[in-house]
Amino acid sequence: MMCWRIHLCLLVALVQVFGIAAWTYTDDFVALKSLKDEWENVPPNWDGDDPCGHNWDGISCSDTRVISITLASINLSGHLSSDIKGLSALETLDLSYNKGMTGPLPSSIGNLQELSSLILVGCGFSGPIPSSIGSLQQLVYLSLNSNKFVGEIPPSIGNLSNLYWLDLADNKLSGTIPVSKGSTPGLDMLVHTKHFHFGNNQLSGEIPSQLFSSKLTLIHLLLESNQLSGNIPSSLGLVQTLEVVRLDRNSLSGSIPENLNNLTSVQELYLASNKLTGPLPNLTGMDLLNYVDLSNNPFDVTGIPPWISSLPSLTSLILENTHVEGQLPVSLFSLFQLQTVALKNNRINGTLNIGSNYSNQLQLIDLQNNFVDSFAQRGGYGPQIILVGNPICDEGGTESYCVVPPQTNSSYSTPPENCTPLPCDSDKTASSTCKCAYPYSGNLFFRSPSFSNFGNSTIFASLEEKLMATFMSHSQPVDSVTVSNPTKNEVGYLVLDLQVFPSGQDHFNRTGISRIGFILSNQTFKPPHVFGPFYFNGNNYPYFADVTGGSHKSPSTSIIIGSAVGGSVLFLLLLLAGVYALRQKRRAETAVKKNDPFGSWDPSTRSGGVPQLKGSRCFSFEELKKCTNNFSEMNGIGSGGFGKVYRGTLPNGRLVAIKRAQQGSSQGGLEFKNEIELLSRVHHKNLVSLVGFCFDQGEQMLVYEYMINGTLKDSLTGRSGIRLDWMRRLRIALGAARGVQYLHDLADPPIIHRDIKSNNILLDERLNAKVADFGLSKLMGETESGHVTTQVKGTMGYLDPEYYMTQQLTEKSDVYSFGIVLLELLTAKSPIERGKYIVREVKVAMDKTKEMYNLQGVLDPIVAANMAPGSVEKFADLALRCVQESGLNRPMMSEVVKEIENIMELAGLNPNTESASASESYEEAKKGFEHPYTNESLFAYSGGYTPSKLEPK
Incomplete structure (x- = not known):
């Protein structure tokens, strides 16, 4: 008996040596244990003394430290004790939608110096907001809305220089809006904060003039439904980044400042119910x-x-x-x-x-x-x-x-997706995919919707599509979402019922609910622009499956296992030693690979020499496999000759697009080399940036920034559900032109893109254009002839005919392709459509002696409906100059940029401000929304062409 005990002790000691890194940091465990004792309805698997090693629901760790607590909508109740300060590595705390969480916030919360997200939406917290919050220097998101907080806004919040989101709405806060004075901080110091959401409180006094300045970068100023008085300060007109202004339902008086129309980016303006x-x-x-x-x-x-x-x-x-x-x-x-x-x-x-x-x-x-x-x-x-x-x-x-017509509320609800709803048990609900399940539900509150027709089903369908795209991009187990019953509440918010249905089973687990709640509370979801700023208030979710803790072994069972272990201890010691040696060897190999990611690059193939990089991050195959959920089909967002594109989420939450080459593709190897070399050395706001690459385990992958609104092609054809009016098209044209001009004039050496097309111009969340796909690009180098002789590659319809005939590639070849894109912006037609070439169609229709050059028959109706006088004609002139048969007669890209700027000024737009508008739904948008990355959005097609495929002669 004594023998096996000695052996067991040796084994435990050895396990501690090898496995101690998996154990939770002691202070973190003690703090979590204290919180657990204080709370009711904690997850059933909060058992044992190793939250990190045992994967407690809602707890995320980095090595031994607890860095995240996300426990939304699980019916949690109790107080947030001062022992929270023990979690000194905590970065995220989200307890949203647990109405049983009450009492004050402890001042010790200010000890969490690593905290970047404090999200306590829709709980029952009360008392004053502790001033110690002002010491959380890493804080980016501070969402305390929809609680019962009282007292004044702490001036110390002005110390939070990294704050992006400040939401204190829907509480009982009183007093004045604090601004800095002497050594006392104030909200005017938050020059990088984008959101001030203070509506539906009891704030009083004047809106301080000092609150606003030209340094402020606010997007949303929401002060509605308070008790503010006095004049609207003229300094408000200095904050030209503002998009939404809500000052309604106060007691403001006097005249509105004359400089209010300086706010040219404002899209929603609410000044109602004051004394103006x-x-x-x-x-x-x-x-x-x-x-x-x-x-x-x-x-x-x-x-x-x-x-x-x-x-x-x-x-x-x-x-x-x-x-x-x-x-x-x-x-x-x-x-x-x-x-x-x-x-x-x-x-x-x-x-x-x-x-x-x-x-x-x-x-x-x-x-x-x-x-x-x-x-x-x-x-x-x-x-x-x-x-x-x-x-x-x-x-x-x-x-x-x-x-007077009778008042009726819209009865919109999500229609079934080509299926027949089945009768469900009384406690289940049928989804739009006709499956019975227990959905996660709550209300979406939109604080400034820019539409008034709640009967427009297309608007709400676009919202559902955006929600699904967000959940899928974060690999959440969601089958479908529905919204219904749009109404306006007493403070003018649009309120929608939201139901999120599980995928693969009829209920969510606690982790799924917490992650979905976090996506909505952390503003990860970006609704279509017409809905404006929002907040979500979730319901408790009572449908979790029973979860039992680990089994407890009886003493007799322990003795039996101990004896068996004693007899095998020598074997296990040898095995553990071998595992340790193997682990060390693999770590060494991994380190070597990271130091030389192209150690296995084979220059003898058609992929060329080893790529020369400047600062791009090298990812391992395992990292990208994890962030794409093992390259699941759910995350697939495009395919082409090079391979496939997947949506991925990096550990820091950043969304990326990952282009994965087909195995054994020699052409892919050359394009791979081209793109990582070029994109690692060029940086411009109108070029899609390279986040990194992977050359590991025989894989070739490129990691790009993710462009949420997809390709220009998709928007022009209506596939993305985005409506591009004439003003937005001008901004897109200018952004893309500036990107190409950078390649031609500022890159060293100059770069010819060689595949400019609407599928390679991507749109970010604010519809700013970025040029993508450098797989076919060529460096000009030092050449006196001004051209590079090379095999003809490009895309049918965009290809420069002079380049095709001579095989001499010049910067004017990109200009020709860009001219085709300009014609697409005018007409929304493909370059070659039903055998008709866009250049010939426009030239045949054009008559400069007639109004609008007689182009009404070929213009996109959206352009014809809201163009500025004279701008379309000048735009058409520029496009046709770009597609002249001889490159000598085409303008340089710098001239193209200047001309588009002139056209924008003619249309009343400032060419030096970025787009302030986001996506807006077509009324005619298709229900079957396609993901922004369509089949050709990141891939170039290359190969020879016959003259019949080019412009008809």
Whole structure:
């Protein structure tokens, strides 16, 4: 007996030597144990003394340290004890949607110096927000909205120089907005913060002028539903990055600052329900503005403001009870995107005439209680018009516009996806894929939707598609999502019911719920732009499968196992020693590979010499395998001659696109070498950046930044669900042109892309254009002839005919291809479509003696509907100069850039500001949304062409 005990002790000691790295750091375990004792309904597998080694639900570790706690919607209850300070390596704390989490936040939370995300949305926390939060220097996300916090906003938050997201809305905070004074910090110091969400509190006093400056980079300023008073400070006009401004439902007074129209990036403006006087603000030049609500203010108005029909992006004009007087101009109703005009309780008079060219999106004109005495009625279908309370209806008129329609809420719900719903058990719900399951549910609150037609199913379908794309990109076990019952609450938020259905089984586990909750609470999900800023409030999820802890062995069983171990101890000692030696050998081999990632590169193949790199990160095969879920089909987002493209998520949460070569592809090896050499040495905001590469275990993979809105081609054809108006197309053209110009003029040596096409121009989340795919690119080097003689490669329809005939590649070959892209932007047609070549079609149609060069028949209707006068003609001239048969007659890319800038200025756009608009859904968008990376988005096709495949002669 004594023998086996000695052997067992030796074995335990040896296991400690080899395995101690898997044990949780003692202080972290003690802190978690304290939290566990304080909380109820913790996950059942929170058992034992090794949270990291035993994979406690909701706990993530790095080596021995706990770095993340994410426990959303699991019905957790209790207090957050001061022992949280023991988790000194903690980076993320998310306890959202657990309404049983109550009490104050401990001041010791300020000891978590590594904390970057503190997310406590939709809980029951109360008391003041501790000022110690201001010591969390790494904090990026601070979301404390939808709790019961009281007291003032801590001025110390101004010390958080890395803060991106600050959401304190929907609490009971009071006092003034703190700004810096002497050594006391304030929110004006948060120059890098993008979001101030303080709505639906009890904040009072004036909005401090010092809060705003030209250094501030705010996107969203949400101060609605407070008790703020005084004037709107003129310094607000200095924050030209603003996109959403909500100051409504306060007690603000005085005149609106004259410089408000400096905010040319603002898309939603809410100033309703205040005490504002003076004239209506002049909004001229705010071309991206689509939602305006100035209602319920006693303005001093003498007529219809001239800007009312000059806002090209306007969808909703809400000016109820503002003293507006006069006759509405017919031009107002022809604004291309206009949906709602609400001007009841004003002094509108004369004849209501909406003209014959009113917007086909127009849904409602509400002029109740005005002085309209006639209506130039149009036959057939039109918008809903309400003229009750006007002279035209005073004599008992029975026309439809003299009757107040009954109020109805939209009953939108997700339709089944080509399947027949089956009856489900009473406690289960049928998904849109006709499967019965227990969904995770909650409400999405959108704080400034820029549309008013809640009956438009396409809008909500695009939201569902974006949600699914987000969950899939993070490899979450989601089968489908549904949204339903759109309504507006008392503070003007759009509220939607959300259900997320599990994949592979009828319920989620705790890890799945926590990760989905974290994606929504951490703002990982980016909704289509028309929905605006949002927050999610999840319900508790009671449908977890029973989870039992590890079995407990009886003493007799332990003795038996101990005896067996005693008899085998010598064998195990030898085995462990062998494993240790093997591990050390592999570590050494891995280190060598990392130091020389191209140690096995074979220059004898057609892949060329060993690539020469400048600073790109080398990934191991195992790293990329893990971040793509073993290259699962779910993460596949494209394919081509080179191989496949997969979506991946790096350990830091960054989304990437991974291009994986087919095994044994010699052509792929050459393209692989080209791209990593070129992209590792060129850096420009209009070029897709290379995150890294993998040359490991016979694999060749390129890791790019992920472009969420996919290819320009997909947007022009409608496949992505993004609507590109003329202004957005001009910005895209300029961005792509600047990217190509950088390659030609600033890269050293200059680079010819050789495959410019709309499938190789990708769009980021703000629709900024970036040129991609350098597999066919060529370095110019030092050549006096100005060209490189090389085998002809490119893509049919974009290929320079001079290059094809002479095999002499020049920078003007890229110019020709770019000209084809410009024609695509004008027409939304493919270069070769049903045997017709786009260059010939435009040339045949063009007549410069006629209006718009007689191009109406070939223009994309979206361009024709909202172009600026003269801009389309100049754009067409530029495109045709680029596709001249002789390269000598084509402009340089620097000239192309300058000309596009001139066209933008002609259209009233500033070419030196980035796009402030994001994706917007087509009404005609297909239900079957394709992922942004289509089959050719990252791949070039190369090979010979016959003259019949080029421009017809």
